[in-house]
Amino acid sequence: MQKKFPLQLLAAVVGAALLAGCGDAETTIVEQDPIDVPDDGHDHGDDDHATGAGRLAVLSAGGDQALVFDLHDDSLLDSFSLSYPASAIAASPGLRYAVLVSRNDDHVGFLDGGVWQEDHGDHLHPYAQAPALSDYSRTATRPTHTDVGDDQLAIFYDGNAELGLPASVEVITDHDIANETAHPAAIHYSMAMHGVAKPRGEYVLATVRRADAESTSNAKVLPDQVGVYHLHGDDYELDVVLDEVCPDLHGAAQNHDNVVFGCRDGVLVATETATGYSASKISNIAALNGARIGTIFGNEESASFIGVANGDEQVHLVSIAPHENAMSAFDWQPAAGRTPVAYSFANDGSQFLVLDDHAVLTVLSAHAHGDHVHWEEAGTLQLNDGDLGAMPEGGKFALTVAQDGHYAYVADPIAQHVLKIDLETVAVVGDIELETVPAGITWLGIAEDHDDHAH
């Protein structure tokens, strides 16, 4: 036995070599979906290279199915069954993924639209692949609001007061989704709240709920303060609480300089300064007729915000101009008896779209008068003149805008189709038939570059 020792080892090695098929080489090549190259593949400087390459993600009524269409030829690329029925669909900051929020299942999933670009130093390299459900998901108690800013997505988890589960915020990027980052930067609260968080690079402006005795909110689940959170290591830490209170805070929007929060008595404006954030308050105006602002829209390209107050009878729109510290009635108001169901800025902020419960889309265009912006109706479209009472269960009118051109898409659950609208001519220019009732849509793809540093 002893004598054989080295020989046995040698035999083992040789045996292994023979078993392994001495000197073997095996190559497996699987061709994947090709990437469309819009031009000759060398001119990375052109701006229009992504036009028409977008995708449309459609969420079905009931939230158990998601469809992805190629907007190049309006063809259905794939449909996906969702294990967690989604209550909302939104686009990721980089517009690559559809974010599928399943509030009741404490789950946020991601659907890869398949179109994105990668920074290759001197150019952005476009990719177009088959859509796919990502393995990545986030789970925490009651994800509700998702907010995009600075290439980041903030997911606000409301928590559950009854079960004693606190609220939290997670901030992720498309990169995190692609890399399946296990522990994204987060804010951990000590109690539940129906709050909101606005990501701003290494800062997050997020709501702060105080103890009920101190809170100025009537509905105590709504926070009444805003905290400036700063990234320290892996998590965000509270730097400072803004000194203005915002009772019954709900709704927020941001642009380059400001973050505006809706309060019972007005709006709280946080303004970015060289050293942090300063706060001011703009009171509600009489035109609101006692209603409060609960939803706010903003756009990076627009200095002013549009606030929405749902009154008992009437929806009121206001214009909020933080740089003038002023609120004024918006230039356009919904007609009596009409309730807007969806709003959106167009991709460059020059237009604002309102879709109401009568399937009328109103396109408003901004006109500058000196420092002041004035909004005018550019046109309206009656998108469905049938019986609007025949709304299928779970169906919703939904609106999304393309980020690579002046187009909007409106999902009509009654007619079961998505209409493509040219925002320059305010005309329906396309129609995508659906085999399912839509409840939400979102545009995915490569955004047009609005910056002036185009190559």
Place this chain on the structure above:
Amino acid sequence: MYQVTRIAAALSLLFPTSVLAQSIEGVVQDSTGKPIAHASVKVKGTGSEAVTDKDGRFVLRDLTVGERELHISATGYAHLFHDVTVVDKTAQQVTLTLSYSPIEVIDVVASPVHMSTMESASPVTVLAGDTLRRQQASTLGDTLEKVTGVHTNFHGGVASTPIIRGLGGPRVMIAQNGLDVGDVSRVGPDHSVATEASTSQQIEVLRGPATLFYGSGAIGGVVNVVDSRVPTDTVTRGEWLLEGNSADERKLGSFNFTTGTDNVGLYLDGYWRETDDYEVPVAPDVHEPLSSERTVANTAEESNGFTIGTSYLFDRGYVGIAVEQFNREYGIPGHTHGGDDGHDHAEEEQVYADLDQTRVQILSEINVDSQWISTINARAALTDYEHAEIEAGLVGTTFENETQELRLDVMHQPFAGWSGGLSFQYKASDVTAQGSEAFTPPSEARTYAMALMEEKHLGDFLVQLGGRVERVTLDADAVLLPPLEVHSHDAGTAHSAHGDGVIRVFDVSQEFTPVSVSAGVVWDFTPGYNIGLSLSRSERAPSASELLSFGPHIGTGTYEVGALFDVHEHDGHFDFGLTERTIDLETANNIDLTFRKTQGDVGFVFNAFYNQVDNYYYQVNTGLYAEAGHDHDHGDAHDHDHASELPVYLFRTDDVVLHGFEAQVAWQATRDVKATFFSDYVRARLQDGGDLPRTPPLRFGTQLSYEAQAISAHLDVIRYQEQDKVAATETSTDGYTMVDASVAYNFTFLDQSMAVYLKGQNLTDTEARVHTSFLKDIAPRAGRSFAIGLRGYF
């Protein structure tokens, strides 16, 4: 010099004086009977080692009973093997006589079988001590270029890698303490090696196939940079150096320091170097001989780095960890690209690379000394490498490499005269490149390997055997084949059609099982002489860049297309698609013959080798040209002149034969004066006719050295012959003679051994273009330069 007594004292701590009664005591002396201090006496196949004191005495304790072989080594002497029989409960007395050797003999560290210039079947060179300090340069290739059989691929002094017997790139493995250096220097000649000579202790060069020890990547040889970052003793010692050089205004400072307490060792090293663009004796660009330019643009460099290590020492070995941070910012000379021809050099933009690497190594040796296993040697490394190539302030391309490696050498107890062990290795590297020159897609390579190496003395014969089997996988899930517009420059040939507007994407996974076997014998046919013969068959898995590349590689000035692809022509159009050839292993069949004289006033080593490499991966010129795709928004990018194009090179395989010789003769004329002569030559040709590019020319040279107590002086004269055995696309390169000299004054100050030295390089200020360099036409070697420096040991 190191303080012998303190080392001995420290070693005696390692070997407690108690327990077993078997021991060997003895004296090591030279042939005149004079005791030799600081000689190492090792019991082969075990961890036992002793160092002689000033009277040449040593004691080896705690020995197990049986046949044992002692290996005795000392600086300036030939190594000696001596058989002893350890008898139960006796203390034996031996007298060991070493013969003088004019050729320095240093062992390769941490090898399962003995490797040294004079003793092993396959050829080895170790650069250490003052020789290393004298020859160290900013880059690894330049540091080793005076080693017989090794040339540099000189890349403007900022990046260079060794060419061993005509092979370089992915065929020469570069290791740090036996573990892969983990950079991307094997991918392009403009990529610097992430290791530093000025803080290293010795650099080992294994010439010829060394896949047995280091795996697939070592088919052409290995360079292992060794330092003591994980200290194996706690003797306080250190070394420091300050140097300035005139040719490139180089300023270098470096140190290494080892200390410790009872059983905790500490190590620290660091270096800092800054250079300007270097001066040359002629206009650097051969195409502009009338230019008054006398510096090579974009060759400045700034590097710094440090290493901190610690170890825990115990009776039976050590375990330690070291962390290194390596930073280098270096110019990328010759980084011209399409469309820039009109620029004169004065406005040439700054192109440089910014390299960062963090390396963590865990090294350990445990002398188990059980019935079966004598020693277990474990090494692990984690490296995180990144370099960004920056042009005009913007990041052009970023290369990253994350490597994890684990090696385990299990040495068995000598058995029936055989000593050796099993070696296991795991290595994983994830390499990505992003940017305009990201010519290779992201890939993951995994290697699992097992090797067995054994040796035995049979009378006058030393037999060394080894075998290794590996599993190498290479996965790349997004190999891109973009539509490439190519054309030939032949009149009347149409440009190829635009692609069909899509980039084809492939998910490629490859699995290779390279197997290497080697057998060698060294025959001491008469005292003082030996003959070595080594036969090996080694296989190599092709690298990611050889297989998967598709894109412009500015470092080589070519548009590179990997062996996975091929070009098809129809109706005057050229299309790229997948190759129909089989992707196979590269196989080297190598014969090495060595004849040595190991003792006496004259020593020599002659090597001859014949290496037949089947399926040799190399680039062939397709005769086609492609747009560089590298416009920089100059506004005039699309003028479609030929200046903005790169020739398309395709990786192919062919059978190749390399043969040549190395010769080294050393003559100790007097006690202080020594003359060394050397020569090397390699002929690298395709079996079906034709020569390989960038093959080193015939070289011969001499070194005269005078080493007295206080003064030492060296004169090196090396002649590089013309190289006219060139590949089809190459030009021949003129020969030249390099004359270097150095003089050092040694003294003792503040209880330290110090030396102040003056070095002169290229004293005749000759134009020297390096045939093995990609930049030979635009970056000759530096002109006459002088360096002054001060170094100390304590």
